[in-house]
Every structure is written in structure tokens, then in C-alpha cells.
Amino acid sequence: MQVGLFIPCYIDQLFPDVGMATVEVLEKLGVQVDFPIEQTCCGQPMANTGCIEDTRPLAERFLAIFRDYPYVVCPSGSCVSMVRHHYEAYLAGRPGFEELKRKTMELCEFLVQVLGIDRIDARFPHRVGLHNSCHGHRELRLGAASELVIRPYNKVRKLLESVDGIQLTELERPDECCGFGGTFAVNEQAVSTLMGLDRLQDHQQAGSEVITAADMSCLMHLDGLIRRNGKSLRVMHVAQIFAGRPLSGSPLATSLAK
């Protein structure tokens, strides 16, 4: 099976190991991964600011680059949600767009729904707290949101639970926003910071050593707070855990240190 790998711009530039881990996880499961080099960014920063006309050309580029792949896989719920739920305004009616929406998937979702995986062959003997990143959680519905009265499920957590030696911690607020929110993090710096610090507090009281998530952007914000405040928590993307990376001092260090 061939997939087009969609690596969000900030992962490409700031967290290359998350991209490499994604490639390794997919290849280990026999997926043929292709990274189309022309890709840049899905346009979410512009779209979330309301700059619709500045987003349009990026949405069009995205469709042109990815339309011929049978699946498009991405290690970010937020960027996938941008394509699936927010490209309508730019691409409605374009040839290939309906298919693009159907076949663009977040990594965990792809593993569970398309590959039918329910066990990850990796070892990570640590106490891990799962941060349910909002767009994956409430737009892609990777897990049951705590507000809804529905049968509980969580695709990301289920995969993590299968990792050898892992201990998942229980949070007081299992799906509260970390306060990243894209440009929100700088527009509303004070509130964003307080939201992040409260998440860290919750993970500390739950005994997490590592915070993991299906979105690196939340973790970038939380890691910035961890390092500024000298906390002992660490952050890792779920793909890094799935790829068998050891507990790292910094989310980007592993592959660079090699």
C-alpha cells in the first residue's frame, strides 16, 4: 500500500524526528511511504486568522500535490482536520476534493481504521500522560469527547496501551485544551500560558513522566513552558513512542544525536 506522507511545516522545520518516526512506523507495517517534496503548509495559520484569500492558494497547492495518492497520512490531527473540515470553503466542487477529504488521515486513525492495527510492537517502560489534542479529539473524533454522552473510546490511547511496559496516567481533566491554539498562543499569550501551566500541573499530579499527543504543536507549547519553568516533565509525539524511541531529553534530539 502506498501513502503520500503529509508532514506539517512546523514538524518539517522544528521536529524532524517526529517525521522520521512516522516514516519508520509506517514502513515497519509494510506501507510504502512517499514524501512529495513540493509540500509546504496546509494554510491553517492563515485560515484560523480569517485570512481566507491567503489560504486559498495553499489549499489549491495541497490538492494538486496529494490528489493522486490512495491515502494521505499525517502525524497531526489538527492539520488533517484542516483538510477534511475546513478546505470546503476553498475547494468545494474541485475534481478530486471529495476523495482527498476521505483519504487524508491522521496517523493513529490510519493505523486503526485502514491497517486494522490494534497492537504496536514497541517498548516504552515509562509513565505516560496522553494529551488529547483538541482538533484530533473533537473534530476528527479520535476519541470520545468528555462533553458528549456516548460510548467511551480513544484510538490514540488504545494504541498507546498496547505498547510494552507503558503505564498511562489518569488526568483530572482528560481533554482540556493546552492553550496552544496556533496564533492564539501569541495573541492571547497570558491566557494561553495559564492554560498550559494548568495542563502541566494536571500531568504532574497524575505522575506522568512524559506527555504525549498526536499533535506536536500542543507539545511544542507545553515543552516551552516545561523548559522555562524548569519542570521535570518531557514531551514526545506518539509516533516517536510507536517507533521505539527511548525517553528523550528533548523532543527533537533523538535522530540528530545519531
Next chain:
Amino acid sequence: MSATSCNHAKEADRFTADRPRVQWHDQALWFVRAKRDAAAHAVEEWEQLRETASQIKRHTLARLPEYLEQFEENALRLGAQVHWARDADEHNRIVLRILQQHGVHKLVKSKSMLTEECHLNPFLEQHGIEVVDTDLGERIVQLRDQPPSHIVLPAIHIKKEEVGQLFHQCLGTESGATDPKYLTEAARGHLREKFLEAQAGLSGVNFAVAETGGVIVCTNEGNADLGTSLPRLHIACVGIEKIVPRAADLAVFLRLLARSATGQPITTYTSHFHGPIPGGELHIVLVDNGRSRIRADRQFWESLKCIRCGACLNTCPVYRRSGGYSYQHTIPGPIGSVLGPLQDAKKNYSLPYACSLCGSCTDVCPVKVPLHHQLLTWRGEIVRRGLLPWRKWLEMKVVSWVLRNRRRYQWSGKLAGWAVRWTPRWMLYNRLNDWGKSRELPEFPRKSFRELYRNRNGRNQ
């Protein structure tokens, strides 16, 4: 940015400066959210109720003129008098005229966000009428000369110690008293006098039933009942979106309202007013004040489904940490951030950005107002109308230009990484670096993913 516009982030800074208070405020509201969760999860068909409520509201809004006329006809039949107010000003003048015609100079009021929206209290006070809010929280903020900071819990931002001090000054309670029971008893005694003196009672309305002409008021303190039974004159102020077609529809909405608002199965008092009390008068004032315009708005009409339960405020991680006043609008939180710009887009341009787009409000809303989607849609409108500060607008233009070309993107990434690595810390963490005020920047790696990927594939080949 115009001088008349409100900047939520700046306003929030006042509240966030007091960290212990923010934490207390957040926890007080989270407690309500947790109670709501427990109450909602006890109702197996909760999601079905939400969908039904949404459908009823959609249907009603689509046929609002018919239902309003039906309501008027039935209310008249029950002996009520019905008034129509185009806007806040007309609403205030109608209420004043009714009061003046009856020689009223003392009025008791139960909770009504509509009259807050219309700024009725200061208007009546200017005309020599004493207005006493009788909901405990409302009375507390009234004595402090503040507006409510929450639509259901108007004094949620005030600690019991502060209430004790206020009551000591205004009601003569013991100095330093903080016992909620003692303070509530004191307020009760004080309000009882006001009820007895009042010549008229004014209430808000939660639901107005078209097929019966009745209005329904939900309270926990019974203040609306006392305030409308002791005086002969009852004025009920209703936003036109409060109409439901049938009495049976209340079976859906009443189950959702209290559970969503406070986690109670039902409010302590759910009072159905069908016409005036014997020997009295009931005046119903139906208020538009921009609602017809919202109803006709292709993008935002669903915001009229709101039943003012406040669940979106309680769940909003931004509201809990920035406080109601940071919104500078009668209705704060997610729903207020949708409605605020509908009333005045220029003044309230920053409200749709006071949101991390986490989507919790959309999932908690009992009538399925797609709140965070509406906030995102508003951002597009703000930009289209040229209301976004030019610096942010320009930033996005530049970023978009960079991202439209792979080479520009790669070179910009290199340049940014180089700049972050080589700029001295004191210069990098300058006062314009909002990220760096409270957070470390990510450590820019020397090689991007695409470089690592190419190298690896190069080796493999």
C-alpha cells in the same frame, strides 16, 4: 485599531495578573462543568435530546413570524397585554411607560439578560425609578455597581469574603462575616423588604409557548415568583427567539436547561405564567433588538438557538481564566463572542480571537449551536471587513507568500533557524516576542525533516 474597540487580550491581562484568583475562578467553574457532566451522563438519551432541541429551534426560527403571532393571539386571550419593541431603546421606553402609567417608583426584578442587553436599569434609574435586582448574585453585582460577569452565575468572580465586606457596608452585616448561610439570610431579609415595598415586578423569560400564550421562568431562588405575585403588575421581557411552538417542547428544553447550566436535574422553581394574577396585569414585551437581522444572516442565524444556559462559558478554558469582564460585552464567553460582533463588529472584533478553537463549547451546547465554527467564520468576516489590525493582516500576507513556493519556504526555514541560533538570548527574547515572554522557543534543528528524509533515501539507493 479604533479607540472604541475592545481588545480581549489586553482586558484579560487585568484578570490574569492575579494568579490565585484565576485558579480559584477556573476551579469554581470547572466544578459546575463537572456537575453538568454527571447530570448529562445520567440521561441516556442526552444526545438525542440535544438533537431534538436543535431541530425544534431550527424549525421555530424558520417560522418565527407565524409563531410570534400565534403567541400574541394566545397571550391576549389569556388576558395579558403584549408589546412589541424594535430595539433596546423602544423596549426601555415601553417598560418606563407602563411603570409611569401605574405610578410605580419601586420595581423588583428577577434575572434577565435581555434587560442587561438593553441597559434597562440605568435608564429607569435616570427616570426616578428604584430598581432592585432580586436574584442574589444579581443583587451582589448591583450593590457593587457592576454588570454580571456570567449569564447564569452573575457574581461568580466575587469571593465570599468580598461579599461579606460588601454586605457589611450596604446591609449592615457583622464585619468580617464570610459564612454563606449567614450572608444569604441577611440578603433574604433585605430583599424581603424590597419585595413588600415594590409596586411592580419585572422578570425575564426562558420560554414563551406559542400554542398556549404562556411564559415560563426558571429560577432557583423563587425570587421571580415572589416578585410577580406580591405586586399587582408583572412585566415579562422576552427576546423573540425564546418562542417554542408547543407546551410539549418544554419536556425537551427543561430537561436540558438546568442540567447544562448548573448540573441540577431541574431548577428549583419552574413557573408557568398564563395570563395575569387575579386583579393584576401582565405585560409581555417582545423584543427584537437585532434578532431579525441575525435570523436573516446566512452564517450566524443558528446562534439564535441559544437558551442562555451558560454551559459554554463554564467549559471555555479561556473564559475560566480571563473572567467575564475581559469580553466587555453583556454576554461573555463563546456565545457572547459570536453575538458581540453581530451587535457591533468593530467594537467586538477581538472576541472571535479570544478562543483556542478547542471545540468544547460546540460539544457541550444543549441546542447544538456550532459555536467554535461560528467563531472561526467570524474571523473570516473580521478580515473581509478590514477590521483586523494591519500588522496581523500583513504578517499573514507575508507568511502565505513564503509558503506558496517550496524554495522560499525552505530558505525562510534556514534563515529563521540561523537567526534563532545566533541571536543573543537577550535580543531574541525581546518585548515583541510574545511566545518567549513565558515560554522557551523550540530548539531549531540544523536539518529539516525533508533533508533527513532525502539523506536517508540517498543512502538507501
